[in-house]
Amino acid sequence: KAGVTQTPRYLIKTRGQQVTLSCSPISGHRSVSWYQQTPGQGLQFLFEYFSETQRNKGNFPGRFSGRQFSNSRSEMNVSTLELGDSALYLCASSPRDSNSPLHFGNGTRLTVT
Amino acid sequence: EDQVTQSPEALRLQEGESSSLNCSYTVSGLRGLFWYRQDPGKGPEFLFTLYSAGEEKEKERLKATLTKKESFLHITAPKPEDSATYLCAVPMKNQAGTALIFGKGTTLSVSS
Numbered sequence: 001k002a003g004v005t006q007t008p009r010y011l012i013k014t015r016g017q018q019v020t021l022s023c024s025p026i027s028g029h030r031s032v033s034w035y036q037q038t039p040g041q042g043l044q045f046l047f048e049y050f051s052e053t054q055r056n057k058g059n060f061p062g063r064f065s066g067r068q069f070s071n072s073r074s075e076m077n078v079s080t081l082e083l084g085d086s087a088l089y090l091c092a093s094s095p096r097d098s099n100s101p102l103h104f105g106n107g108t109r110l111t112v113t
Numbered sequence: 114e115d116q117v118t119q120s121p122e123a124l125r126l127q128e129g130e131s132s133s134l135n136c137s138y139t140v141s142g143l144r145g146l147f148w149y150r151q152d153p154g155k156g157p158e159f160l161f162t163l164y165s166a167g168e169e170k171e172k173e174r175l176k177a178t179l180t181k182k183e184s185f186l187h188i189t190a191p192k193p194e195d196s197a198t199y200l201c202a203v204p205m206k207n208q209a210g211t212a213l214i215f216g217k218g219t220t221l222s223v224s225s
Contacts, residue, residue: 056210104156
């Protein structure tokens with residue numbers, strides 16, 4: 001079974017730009033969660049989607065948004081990038097909900113200059 | 114306030130030198146505690162789920178245990194390939210629902 005696939009693996013953007021990251025979950029998994037990982041803050045929850053609906057949202061500004069498609073693939077968007085948005089963005093999928101183990105992709109490394 | 118705290122932040126061991134990593138949590142109504150391993154440049158890899166106090170799970174040189182306030186990840190006779198960051202996580206409620214919340218991890222280095 002293929003794992004969680006995230007594209008692209010690396011991105012370099014300039015302050016003020018926007019960026020879209022993509023995630024393909026494990027086949028059959030309907031829940032997709034997004035996390036931001038930085039050395040200082042660790043893994044921080046961004047949001048979770050289940051059956052195309054945002055089921056939960058973390059404490060991030062509205063510049064961070066996401067969506068899920070009917071095939072469970074998900075995208076997250078960050079608008080008006082700031083230097084502090086530089087991080088590893090991780091996507092994880094699970095069959096049901098956050099009480100189930102999450103299976104992570106290898107992330108997208110975003111650098112904002 | 115619900116939270117997850119891991120200690121120590123970093124641990125250096127000699128090959129064969131056993132030790133334990135700690136994950137303490139404050140949450141009402143624990144609905145599982147998860148352990149993950151993360152290698153540099155990769156996403157976390159699921160190791161174990163523990164659901165109730167007294168439960169233990171083992172995988173090769175790793176054994177996870179759970180009490181009402183904390184979990185331990187015991188590493189017996191570690192090898193250099195066990196070097197990684199170990200993360201624990203607990204489902205916690207926020208205003209919108211339940212999310213898996215992670216501790217900041219313990220970075221383990223095992224030298225030969």
